[in-house]
Amino acid sequence: MKKSIFRSKRQVRLCLALGLALMLSACSSAAGSPPEARDPGQPLRVVTTIAQIAEPVSIIGGDRVQVESLMGPGVDPHLYKPTPGDIKKLDGAEMVLYSGLHLEANMLKVFEQLGKNKPAVGIGDTLPEEQLLKDTGGAIDPHVWFDIDLWKQALDAAVEELKKASPEDADEFEANKRAYFAELDRLKQEASDKIAEIPEEKRVLITAHDAFGYFGRMLDIEVVGLQGLSTEDEVGLSDIEHTVDLLLEHNVPAVFVESSINPASVNAVIEGAKQKGLQVSLGGELFSDAMGAADTEEGTYIGMYRHNVDTIHKALSGKGD
Structure with missing residues (x-):
């Protein structure tokens, strides 16, 4: 993994964040004021940052929660800057759930402002640090939803917050969580079986940025991201040359673009390999920081994960579907 440049942009981010905090204050009669009380029988109002949280929480919460995600298909959470409309949604929510681990930098x-008067929980921040991946500079990899077991732990923290906010629905939340987690266990086994079919020497996943580290650790596949953990990291000529050498060494047949990332660096790798006599195809588009469109299979966490596994399996195994 490459050294993160998060710290080099800290001052810019702090200025922006302070401005957003002031915007939040302006949306309330008092800074971070509590939301309006919920009418009896009305669902709990939850706002999330990414859809990887919103969709599972909506399933687990059922009709007892009303969940809205700020970030839709193709949106990069590393670079996301909330709009005044987003601030109003956050201010009006009874609970805010975000991924954490510096994803929504x-x-x-x-x-922090919201958390003064309502639950505002980074569910990834609840995970034990020893289970998290770090780059060579010590920055934590925030893409924890690609390790299904870790994501279950993070979602469990979200469910506990739902129970606190709506204790009368705690039993329903727990039952729904157990049913959903059973589906995730089946998904993990399915993913493991498919990736194991890829010849070991070709089990190399090359993508636009370093979002698939947890995926690789869980499923025993080497992962190379041209950018670092954040999409703000820059891609240099040496990164491209190193990746081309890796393709040649393992005779890897395909590389992948991501739905929320500019494909230019991946295309440069394909061209670099071609110049050295190796024909590398574009294996397809993977979902990394964002899921697919609503009302599609890829717009669900399970569907997104299955799409990625199937796309990687088809391109690297040569077996197709």
Whole structure:
């Protein structure tokens, strides 16, 4: 993994975040004021940052929660800057759930402000640090939803917050969580079986940025991201040359673009390999920081994960579907 440049942009982010915190204050009669009380029988109002949280929480919460995600398909959470409309949604929510681990770097001060008067929880921040991946500079990899077991732990923290906010629905939340987690266990086994079919020497996943580290650790596949953990990291000529050498060494047949990332660096790798006599195809588009469109299979966490596994399996195993 490459050294993160998060710290080099800290001052810019802090200025932006402070401005957003002031915007949040302006949306309330008092800074971070509590939301309006919920009418009896009305669902709990929850706002999340990424859809990887919103969709599972909506399933687990059922009709007892009303969940809205700020970030839709193709949106990069590393670079996301909330709009005044987003601030109003956050201010009106009874609970805010975000991924944490510095994923939503431009929103940290906003979450701090919100947390003064309502639950504002970074569910990834609840995970034990010893289970988290770090880059060579010590920055934690925030893409924990690609380790299904870790994501279950993070979602469990979200469910506990739901129970606290709506204790009368705690039993229903727990039952729904157990049913959903059983589906995730089946998904993990399915993913493991498919990736194991890829010849070991070709089990190399090359993508636009370093979002698939947990995926690789869980499923025993080497992962190379041209950018670092954040999409703000820059891609240099040496990164491209190193990746081309890796393709040649393992005779890897395909590389992958991501739905929320500019494909230019991946295309440069394909061209570099071609110049050295190796024909590398574009294996397809993977979902990394964002899921697919609503009302599609890829717009669900399970569907997104299955799409990625199937796309990687088809391109690297040569077996197709």
